[in-house]
Amino acid sequence: MKATGVVVEYNPFHNGHLHHLTETKKTSEADLVIACMSGHFLQRGEPALVSKWARTKMALAAGVDIVIELPYAFATQHAETFAKGSISLLREIGCESFCFGSEDGGLSAFEKTVELILNNRSAYNASVKNYMKEGLSYPSALSNAFKDLEGSEKLIDLSKPNNILGFHYIEARNNAAPDLKAFTITRESAGYHDEHFASPSIASATSIRKNLFDPEQEESVINRYIPSATHGILEHYKKEFGGYHRWENYWPLLQYKIMSSSPSQLREIYEIEEGIENRMIESSKSAISFEDFMKRVKSKRYTWTRLQRMALHILTNTTKSEMNERHAAPSYIRLLGMNKTGQQYLNKMKKSLELPLVSKLSSADKNDIHLDMKAAEIYSLGLSSNEVKKKLLHQEWSQPPILMG
Amino acid sequence: MKATGVVVEYNPFHNGHLHHLTETKKTSEADLVIACMSGHFLQRGEPALVSKWARTKMALAAGVDIVIELPYAFATQHAETFAKGSISLLREIGCESFCFGSEDGGLSAFEKTVELILNNRSAYNASVKNYMKEGLSYPSALSNAFKDLEGSEKLIDLSKPNNILGFHYIEARNNAAPDLKAFTITRESAGYHDEHFASPSIASATSIRKNLFDPEQEESVINRYIPSATHGILEHYKKEFGGYHRWENYWPLLQYKIMSSSPSQLREIYEIEEGIENRMIESSKSAISFEDFMKRVKSKRYTWTRLQRMALHILTNTTKSEMNERHAAPSYIRLLGMNKTGQQYLNKMKKSLELPLVSKLSSADKNDIHLDMKAAEIYSLGLSSNEVKKKLLHQEWSQPPILMG
Structure with a gap:
């Protein structure tokens, strides 16, 4: 069985993702698609709208055959480390190829770019x-x-953000997985950061999230841009857990953490350097929301995304030493979900895997999964009642991989 | 002018305190009474119901002439350090005597007890x-x-808790202020921890707080046990800041802090030792409230109060090194409020004070007031809206000593 890989966040899964998935199947001529997906926290330093489990269901419902998790140590990083981790995992799980979306399209342009910079x-x-x-x-x-x-x-x-990622995918492939074949598909219509709907059926995840958080928007508008399965899963999550996750839910915790820390304690956090800790401590005392805080800290020197990742590592109390120990290469493959085809593939592959395949957290190496476990704990605190916080945290321990179909 | 001192928390000021104050004036024959009062956090490791400023107004309204703050490094400690700090401050501000309430009464019994143990x-x-x-x-x-x-x-x-404190007051007096004359007054009716009303006009602060938090209690019941000024100040605080402070308000922050910390990070916190950090981390994941958390952590080995102080130092992120640097002896006198008599006294005394008298935080030594400032910041986070949090925090910086009458 030939497997191809995609690197995704699905926050949430929308028609643009569906287009990428369909094209990936066509172009790669593979028997199955494996998605390497960020967990609860994402590359831009944000909490995912809904948990990794709900997003795994969206992926499986749309035809992804296997979903594995890109660990926190790679998922919440700048493009280079993000790409290194995900390409490495796709190779480890046996993919023959991978397929990424880009603004420009054309693989040879990416390969020439990598070569030109290398030379x-x-x-x-x-x-x-x-x-x-x-x-x-x-x-x-x-x-x-x-x-x-x-x-x-x-x-x-x-x-362009997807071109940057594509560049690093090719670079990582060249360095660590030269046999992995690469494809790229031009993204349809919507720019990564677009906040407004431009196409009749494809919109960016950013604009979809914006719409989901806007109480004045009609639901029917969103349904043009997301598969009905995504819609059902979002609705169900909202009902089960009382709402979606967004940075503002974590603001009281972040504010408290920054306010109560000394500058030297903040400097132990991954990515915190060059005196940004002092600016953050001062801003935490006057800010009245996460957005307000970010605007106070923002300067020309740092992108919003980089500052958001710093804030995230502070929130999860991820230290430099914890991160440096783990971001060289993934040390395990966490299986989040699969369909029958995926299960068949894994049954054949399992014995030849070099990394441990983690299905149950309780049986995993505690040091390996430390950062992901901590991230799941903190992620659960963004819900509004003690009961659902506990429920979500419990799910992280007890949930076996989701089996669909 | 002859000054006598009292050591208080006034959480809130009630008729029992009024009795103690009246008896102190009678017994000591002093011209004025100086209260050394805990700030936002108290000896039992709890947040005060209302801010130090509101409680200073209660004290002045009842006839206290000067209110100074017992710093965090002494106020949130076991009886010995609490007594050492407060007796030292009363001596520094020029008191000739001090007067404490006790369950047993009779000063010579306290003096004999200290002597017997010393020998x-x-x-x-x-x-x-x-x-x-x-x-x-x-x-x-x-x-x-x-x-x-x-x-x-x-x-x-x-x-008995007030006897323990009294014992340590006498011990501290003998060690550091042998000229300071001591008086004791038997407490009327209510035990320190009593949760029920037993006397027609005197009730413990514990039972008054319990009543204040009980939505089913009639207001008129409480008014039998507190002066009308206290009543007005409490009502005003509730209106201005949206509610009272209690441990449960801080539970989401404490849970987050414990959950996101490593055992070795928790061991840096003052009073955390002997593996209690592991028990706390485990309990933080299952507990659904502060009370639930405390019950899970409680064992025969630790009193509730000691555990609450540990929880408080975790909440305020007060490390062993920060505390050990500061709890040998107070290094400043923070003036919270005074009446005309108090002002007159201070005008005469000011030049002979050996410690700096801090009226405005902005002019104080930042290292001296570090723990109190941090405590004020964290205390403000127990309010429910961002606006009032900011307001309370701002008050700490900008509020000059309250001048009454």
């Missing part, structure tokens, strides 16, 4: 440094340095 | 150790060891 590494790095000295954020500096490098031969626009 | 220190300590090995809590072991020591000559019952 000009020191000039490129120097150029990035210079742009940062001029006050640009890291991603803008990367993108500008690359524009200088490519000259008149236009390859890809490295200021 | 038999090693036998007494060995006996305490033995009782603790048998599984008794520290206070019970102290009280039993003393019963053995006093033999047939009955002095005071060291299992």
